[in-house]
Amino acid sequence: MVHAGHVPDAVTGARAVPIYQTTSFVFDDAEQAAQLFELKQYGNIYTRISNPTTAVLEERMASLEGATGALATASGMAAQLVTFLTLLSPGDEIVASSQLYGGSITQLVHTLKKFSIGARFVEPSSIDAWEAAITPKTKALYGETIGNPRGAILDIGRIASLASSRGIPLIVDNTMATPALCRPIEHGATLIVHSATKFIGGHGTAIGGVLLDSGKFDFSRYPTIAAPSPAYHDLRFFDTFGHYGFLMKARAETLRDTGACLSPFNAFLLIQGLETLSLRMERQSASALRVARFLEGHKAVAWVAYAGLPSHPDKALAAKYLPKGAGAVLSFGLKAGTAAEGRAAGRRFIEALELFSHLANIGDVRSLVIHPASTTHQQLSDEELSKGGVTPELIRLSIGLENVEDLLWDLDRALLAQ
Amino acid sequence: MGPGPGASCAITLNSALSPAGQALYQDPRVIQALLRDSRTIAIVGLSSDPQRASWFVASYLKKEGYRVIPVNPKAERILGEICYPDLASIPGQVDLVDVFRPASECLDVARQAVAIKAKALWLQLRLVNIEAAEFAARAGLKVVVDRCVKMEHGRYHGGLHWAGMNTEIISARKARL
Numbered sequence: 001m002v003h004a005g006h007v008p009d010a011v012t013g014a015r016a017v018p019i020y021q022t023t024s025f026v027f028d029d030a031e032q033a034a035q036l037f038e039l040k041q042y043g044n045i046y047t048r049i050s051n052p053t054t055a056v057l058e059e060r061m062a063s064l065e066g067a068t069g070a071l072a073t074a075s076g077m078a079a080q081l082v083t084f085l086t087l088l089s090p091g092d093e094i095v096a097s098s099q100l101y102g103g104s105i106t107q108l109v110h111t112l113k114k115f116s117i118g119a120r121f122v123e124p125s126s127i128d129a130w131e132a133a134i135t136p137k138t139k140a141l142y143g144e145t146i147g148n149p150r151g152a153i154l155d156i157g158r159i160a161s162l163a164s165s166r167g168i169p170l171i172v173d174n175t176m177a178t179p180a181l182c183r184p185i186e187h188g189a190t191l192i193v194h195s196a197t198k199f200i201g202g203h204g205t206a207i208g209g210v211l212l213d214s215g216k217f218d219f220s221r222y223p224t225i226a227a228p229s230p231a232y233h234d235l236r237f238f239d240t241f242g243h244y245g246f247l248m249k250a251r252a253e254t255l256r257d258t259g260a261c262l263s264p265f266n267a268f269l270l271i272q273g274l275e276t277l278s279l280r281m282e283r284q285s286a287s288a289l290r291v292a293r294f295l296e297g298h299k300a301v302a303w304v305a306y307a308g309l310p311s312h313p314d315k316a317l318a319a320k321y322l323p324k325g326a327g328a329v330l331s332f333g334l335k336a337g338t339a340a341e342g343r344a345a346g347r348r349f350i351e352a353l354e355l356f357s358h359l360a361n362i363g364d365v366r367s368l369v370i371h372p373a374s375t376t377h378q379q380l381s382d383e384e385l386s387k388g389g390v391t392p393e394l395i396r397l398s399i400g401l402e403n404v405e406d407l408l409w410d411l412d413r414a415l416l417a418q
Numbered sequence: 419m420g421p422g423p424g425a426s427c428a429i430t431l432n433s434a435l436s437p438a439g440q441a442l443y444q445d446p447r448v449i450q451a452l453l454r455d456s457r458t459i460a461i462v463g464l465s466s467d468p469q470r471a472s473w474f475v476a477s478y479l480k481k482e483g484y485r486v487i488p489v490n491p492k493a494e495r496i497l498g499e500i501c502y503p504d505l506a507s508i509p510g511q512v513d514l515v516d517v518f519r520p521a522s523e524c525l526d527v528a529r530q531a532v533a534i535k536a537k538a539l540w541l542q543l544r545l546v547n548i549e550a551a552e553f554a555a556r557a558g559l560k561v562v563v564d565r566c567v568k569m570e571h572g573r574y575h576g577g578l579h580w581a582g583m584n585t586e587i588i589s590a591r592k593a594r595l
Contacts, residue, residue, distance in 0.1 A: 003588045003589070003590060004588055005579065007587065007589050007591070007592075007593045008591070008592045008593065009592075009593055010593040010594055010595040011595070013592045031481075038468075040473075040474050040477045041478060041481060041577070042576075042577025042578060042580055042581055044580055050580060050581065050582065052580065054582075055581075055582055058582035059579055059582060059584055059585065062582070062583065062584035063584055066431075067584060068431055068583065069581070069583035070584075071582055072582070215431060215432050234469060235469050236469070239470075239471060240469065240470065240471045240474055241471075242432070242471075242543050242566065243431075243432045243543075244569075247581075247582065247583070248581070251581070251582065
């Protein structure tokens with residue numbers, strides 16, 4: 001958390017990570033320049049492809065996740081897209097959990113459709129549903145460790161076994177858990193994606209994403225990674241780079257061509273956040289459990305969804321995969337007669353809060369509140385909403401570092417304002 | 419970032435070997451000593467195709483100042499260096515024999531390496547032949563199995579880190595130039 005990926009440099013000995021705020025890097029000579037472009041030497045060319053500050057974030061994340069390496073991107077959405085565009089070709093399909101962040105669903109359904117890549121969604125708790133959705137076109141499985149916003153816990157081990165038996169990678173979005181609470185690679189996941197904007201940065205200051213590779217998947221028969229690449233002089237990335245093949249291709253081709261790079265300054269801010277990650281996750285998860293228990297006992301609350309509670313359907317999976325805490329995000333519904341009443345009550349509740357910031361993010365050190373049906377998940381159809389468990393009265397909280405007694409006071413006030 | 423200290427860090431990722439095999443044939447101290455002390459590296463199975471892994475390794479090592487000797491009976495010159503059909507044909511001392519041939523041929527290469535009094539035998543990434551490794555080790559050679567010379571050099575000289583990879587090196591000490 002505080003050392004991996006950064007050795008103080010030989011000249012200055014600077015202890016903090018320096019910000020290399022530069023677009024480009026001077027070559028030693030013409031031969032080195034050519035060899036760098038051919039990927040035959042290690043080194044920096046241009047910050048769209050790699051940067052020494054960003055490399056610290058990448059290696060530190062890889063160290064925390066137990067990955068063979070990492071690639072930082074402009075956002076979590078970019079991390080996903082770079083992953084999909086590196087793995088998939090027109091005609092391929094991906095099978096994904098229906099319990100995803102709304103933006104991920106639209107990316108899978110609408111944006112990937114423009115690349116002639118199909119997406120099928122399954123109820124994540126049903127292994128039969130995953131199995132039934134896989135076709136010969138399926139090239140990857142995709143889910144979130146902790147589903148957004150209802151806290152469904154992915155049975156990573158079983159789904160990874162299924163993926164492995166079909167020779168395809170399991171991609172896990174570990175944004176909500178972070179490696180402080182769960183390391184999906186230890187349970188068999190192949191690739192990890194993060195919105196680093198959330199708990200990794202932790203302070204609501206920078207947008208960023210990271211994708212990571214376990215290095216354990218045999219890509220030798222996986223066409224896009226094993227076959228000669230027309231975008232790189234017929235280079236066969238898996239043959240040449242072995243366990244670094246996927247990441248080298250993601251960097252040298254997909255990141256190069258999509259331009260979805262992270263700025264070095266944002267990498268620095270995310271590194272600052274990482275230094276306190278486990279402390280924040282422990283405290284924020286503990287406070288989230290207190291809040292969940294409080295809400296469950298409150299007369300104005302109809303239901304609470306938090307995998308750390310005994311009432312959650314995935315409590316056993318949470319105990320297995322998230323023994324240190326079920327994360328800092330939870331959702332609940334206010335008691336209401338109709339959907340319209342639920343929506344109105346939700347609005348009154350959010351407007352009565354003093355300490356919770358009403359905004360579209362999670363993972364800040366400050367506590368946050370939002371009504372997903374009218375915001376983060378607004379672009380989804382009614383069917384997609386109900387599949388994802390986003391009911392009209394659902395309110396999502398992201399618990400921060402405030403004194404939890406102050407948070408309970410604020411919630412109680414706002415609930416009684418109904 | 420220059421070469422970090424690193425010697426005390428366990429390097430465990432990306433290996434087909436058991437922990438016991440890793441301790442024998444992937445010792446970070448042995449690898450760092452080989453990278454530091456070797457000057458002449460014979461690459462058995464170096465391809466003349468510039469997009470093959472062996473060519474990537476050879477061109478990298480040459481740029482880093484090592485003398486690279488291609489061993490390939492089907493080529494005359496690779497990377498401007500004279501090719502030899504086998505290890506026995508190489509005039510002069512070979513420090514490190516780096517192998518890019520199928521596992522089934524490794525024992526024969528190990529015998530040749532011992533015969534020419536090479537100081538070390540290195541079987542490349544995903545290439546495992548324990549019989550060959552044991553044969554060379556018994557003859558007093560340093561042996562590395564299932565690692566890549568280029569990746570290991572990059573691990574201790576900063577390049578692998580720049581590529582966003584997990585070097586497994588943790589150190590608060592100032593890097594050495």
